[in-house]
Amino acid sequence: MSFYRVVVEEAGGPEVLKIVPMELPQPGPGQVLVRMAATGVNFIETYRRAGVYPAEYPFVPGSECAGTVEALGDGVTGFRVGDRVATMWGKQTYATHTVIDAAKAVPVPDGVPLETAAATLSQGITAHYLTHSCYPVQDGDVVLVHAGAGGVGRLLIQLSALRGATVIATTSTDAKAEIARAAGADHVLSYDEVPTRVRDLTDGRGVDVVYDGVGKDTFDSSLAAIKVRGMLVLFGGSSGPVPPFQLQRLNTSGSLYVTRPKTGDYLRTDEERHWRTREVFDLVAAGKLDIHIGAAYPLADTAAAHAALEGRQTTGKTILVP
Numbered sequence: 565m566s567f568y569r570v571v572v573e574e575a576g577g578p579e580v581l582k583i584v585p586m587e588l589p590q591p592g593p594g595q596v597l598v599r600m601a602a603t604g605v606n607f608i609e610t611y612r613r614a615g616v617y618p619a620e621y622p623f624v625p626g627s628e629c630a631g632t633v634e635a636l637g638d639g640v641t642g643f644r645v646g647d648r649v650a651t652m653w654g655k656q657t658y659a660t661h662t663v664i665d666a667a668k669a670v671p672v673p674d675g676v677p678l679e680t681a682a683a684t685l686s687q688g689i690t691a692h693y694l695t696h697s698c699y700p701v702q703d704g705d706v707v708l709v710h711a712g713a714g715g716v717g718r719l720l721i722q723l724s725a726l727r728g729a730t731v732i733a734t735t736s737t738d739a740k741a742e743i744a745r746a747a748g749a750d751h752v753l754s755y756d757e758v759p760t761r762v763r764d765l766t767d768g769r770g771v772d773v774v775y776d777g778v779g780k781d782t783f784d785s786s787l788a789a790i791k792v793r794g795m796l797v798l799f800g801g802s803s804g805p806v807p808p809f810q811l812q813r814l815n816t817s818g819s820l821y822v823t824r825p826k827t828g829d830y831l832r833t834d835e836e837r838h839w840r841t842r843e844v845f846d847l848v849a850a851g852k853l854d855i856h857i858g859a860a861y862p863l864a865d866t867a868a869a870h871a872a873l874e875g876r877q878t879t880g881k882t883i884l885v886p
Contacts, residue, residue, distance in 0.1 A: 569659035570866045573622040575615030578867035578874070581625075589663045591637035596666050598649060601678035602860070603657040604628035604686060605869050605882040613870065626657030626884075630672055630681035640666045648672040650841075652685035658866060660886045667834060670841040675849035683857050683881035688844040690799070691719035693830035694775055695727065696840075698797045698823055703728030705772040708762060708789055710734045710782050711802065712744035712752065715856075715881055720775050721747040722853055729772075732765060734758060734782075743879065747854070755782060759789035770794060770818075780804035792818035799825055856880030 571584045591597045609625040611617040630650035633643055643649065643666055653668040672681045695701045707724045711717045712733025724731050725748040733749035734757075735741045741752040753761050762771060770791035776782055779801030786796050798806065814820045831837045847853035858880030861869040872878050 567660050568863070569624050569656065570626075570863065571622050571624055572613050572619070575613070575619075575621070577614070578870040580613065581867045581870060583864050583866075586659065588661060591635055591640075591663050593638040594640060594666055595637040595663045596633045596640060596643055596649070596669060597635040597637075597661060598629070598631040598664055598669075599634050599661050600629055600631040600657065600659060600886050602630055602682035602883045602885050603659075603863075604652075604682050605861075605873060605884060606686060607873065609658075610870050610874055624656035624658055626659070626662075627654050628652045628682060628686045629654050629657040629662065630678040632678075634661070637663075637666070642666065643669065643671075648674075648678060648681075650678075650681040650685055652689065658863065658884060660863070668837075670838060670845075673845050673849045676845055679857065679860065679883060679885065680848065680855050681845070683883050684844060684848060684855050685841065687715045687719055687881065688848075688853070688855070689831070689840050690716050690827060691723050692840045692844050693825070693827070694797055694799055695720060695723045696843075697830055698799075698825050699773040699775075699795045701727040701729050701773070705729040706732065706766055706769075708732045708734070708758070708771045708774040708786070709744075709749070710755075710774070710776045710778045710786070712747065712749055713740035713879070714777070716777060716799075717775075718743065718747040718856065718880075719853065721749050723847075725750075726847075726852060732762060732771065755785070758782070758785040762789040766791070773797060775799065777801075778803050779806050783809075787813065787817055787820060787822075790818065790820055793820070794818070795821040795823065797823055797825065857883055859883075860885050862886075 612619045633647045649669040707729045709720045732751045733744040773795045774786040777800030781803035783806045863886045
């Protein structure tokens with residue numbers, strides 16, 4: 565098959581992911597046709613495939629990708645055939661080719677391989693807005709990053725360290741602790757050591773900010789580890805959603821701040837989107853931000869990629885390559 569895509573015809577396990585031939589799509593006005601170099605695999609795609617999140621069947625998964633422009637729709641400016649581009653706002657990217665709105669495509673610098681670009685945007689943009697906007701990390705801050713060996717966790721450690729912070733990370737195993745240290749964490753703790761060890765490491769003061777993507781299982785210890793007038797940035801819930809809690813706890817714990825951000829609110833304009841992607845790609849190109857691709861599967865083996873992701877058998881980013 566010259567052109568093909570992955571189709572989900574019904575809700576189910578990885579076995580419902582089917583390779584289907586397709587005709588080469590044509591870009592409409594304001595769009596570009598992109599030949600895929602790679603597409604990123606994200607947990608939300610497994611949720612939609614399984615029916616956990618609503619979806620209209622059949623559908624082609626995927627939103628994050630990188631590749632080469634092969635054709636331009638009417639009215640497109642700023643791109644030429646042959647340009648290297650990436651996006652995290654695409655549609656139907658589990659394919660050899662896809663059509664992307666030109667306004668949502670960003671150029672990939674020459675120093676960044678396209679496979680790396682496909683693995684960068686979703687997690688890289690998340691880590692950028694968390695450390696630059698939700699709580700702008702400053703030189704001398706002490707930062708606590710939960711799940712420091714995870715995809716976003718590794719990037720949070722690196723970006724916080726680049727901004728001059730001392731970084732404390734949590735992990736669940738010795739092997740993951742080594743990953744967090746390699747990313748630049750100054751101290752690595754097990755989850756049950758927070759907040760006692762955090763207070764010891766900060767002379768009783770607590771951390772300036774906690775970046776918590778775990779949620780229910782770490783929420784209480786996160787609050788207990790924060791300094792007076794510090795902030796908890798709750799950006800995910802891998803252990804489940806945080807139950808309702810009394811706001812008065814923030815008062816009695818030291819006039820704390822809690823925020824629950826989502827990506828869309830930190831990418832509200834084209835200018836903001838291009839600023840974040842440019843800074844992230846520049847750091848990758850300069851060798852200052854390491855993007856770890858844990859596994860690259862052929863597009864024909866998408867089912868195996870989903871099974872590995874759901875089985876927690878992966879580290880770093882998983883990508884699909886046509």
